[in-house]
Amino acid sequence: MTSDPSNSSLYLHPYPSPELAAAHPFVELDFDRLDVVEQRRRGVAFLELMQRRRSVRMFSDEPVAVELIDLAIEAASTAPSGAHKQPWRFVAVRSAELKARIREAAEAEERVNYLDNRMNDEWQEALAPLGTDWHKEFLEVAPWVVVLFEQRYELRPYGEKRKNYYVKESCGIAAGIFITALHTMGLATLTHTPSPMAFLSNVLERPENERPFVLFPVGYPLPGARVPDLQRKPLDAVRVFAD
Ligand SMILES: Cc1cc2nc3c(=O)[nH]c(=O)nc-3n(C[C@H](O)[C@H](O)[C@H](O)COP(=O)(O)O)c2cc1C
Numbered sequence: 001m002t003s004d005p006s007n008s009s010l011y012l013h014p015y016p017s018p019e020l021a022a023a024h025p026f027v028e029l030d031f032d033r034l035d036v037v038e039q040r041r042r043g044v045a046f047l048e049l050m051q052r053r054r055s056v057r058m059f060s061d062e063p064v065a066v067e068l069i070d071l072a073i074e075a076a077s078t079a080p081s082g083a084h085k086q087p088w089r090f091v092a093v094r095s096a097e098l099k100a101r102i103r104e105a106a107e108a109e110e111r112v113n114y115l116d117n118r119m120n121d122e123w124q125e126a127l128a129p130l131g132t133d134w135h136k137e138f139l140e141v142a143p144w145v146v147v148l149f150e151q152r153y154e155l156r157p158y159g160e161k162r163k164n165y166y167v168k169e170s171c172g173i174a175a176g177i178f179i180t181a182l183h184t185m186g187l188a189t190l191t192h193t194p195s196p197m198a199f200l201s202n203v204l205e206r207p208e209n210e211r212p213f214v215l216f217p218v219g220y221p222l223p224g225a226r227v228p229d230l231q232r233k234p235l236d237a238v239r240v241f242a243d
Pocket of ligand 1: 053054055056057066130132190191192193194231
């Protein structure tokens with residue numbers, strides 16, 4: 001191995017090959033090489049920002065400009081995806097009527113989960129420190145409810161279907177970037193899965209190839225909002241070196 005970054009002899013099989021480049025367009029990577037001081041500064045700043053992200057369950061009704069929602073969705077849509085299929089659709093809801101219908105349907109499902117024991121004891125025990133229950137008032141109070149739908153397959157004009165790849169992994173990454181973008185802009189959200197979520201397809205009249213993945217109330221936290229005093233696993237518990 002060499003440490004010369006410009007050493008092209010490292011590769012016997014360069015990417016793209018001349019044949020590939022002749023068949024499909026390629027452009028030069030847009031990339032800034034940072035010095036180590038700047039790399040560390042950015043890494044520390046990002047970690048400190050992310051350490052303050054929390055799931056919020058008490059929102060204020062203060063409006064949030066549609067532009068901020070669009071920025072978060074556009075950022076989310078930069079996520080890598082299997083075969084670059086971008087198998088997601090973000091449905092942004094601010095209509096009071098639709099939010100009320102979503103809340104009503106979510107609470108109906110959650111009542112069965114919590115009160116009729118659709119969630120088994122082990123699940124309920126895991127949720128106990130969070131103190132969640134079937135009440136989902138925040139779905140009406142928060143100025144936005146954004147529903148991320150996964151596209152199980154691509155639906156082309158005239159009903160032609162095309163397969164999507166690694167749909168859940170792709171949507172999970174997009175969801176993470178969406179949450180991070182909101183947090184970066186000083187907005188709060190909750191990753192919410194009032195399971196089963198099929199009611200969202202009906203209320204939001206989504207096509208047959210889309211399935212609800214996660215629902216995000218978005219807004220500002222209610223002043224004085226409280227969150228569970230959770231501890232995150234230390235680095236040593238989530239990272240091993242395989243040398
Ligand atoms: C896939 C997924 C589903 C979740 N579903 C719910 C949910 O339905 N209701 C809820 O109150 N929190 C839900 N959460 C939020 C978690 O409870 C929360 O992320 C966790 O307790 C850690 O807290 P933090 O996000 O503040 O760090 C969900 C989180 C994830 C990743």
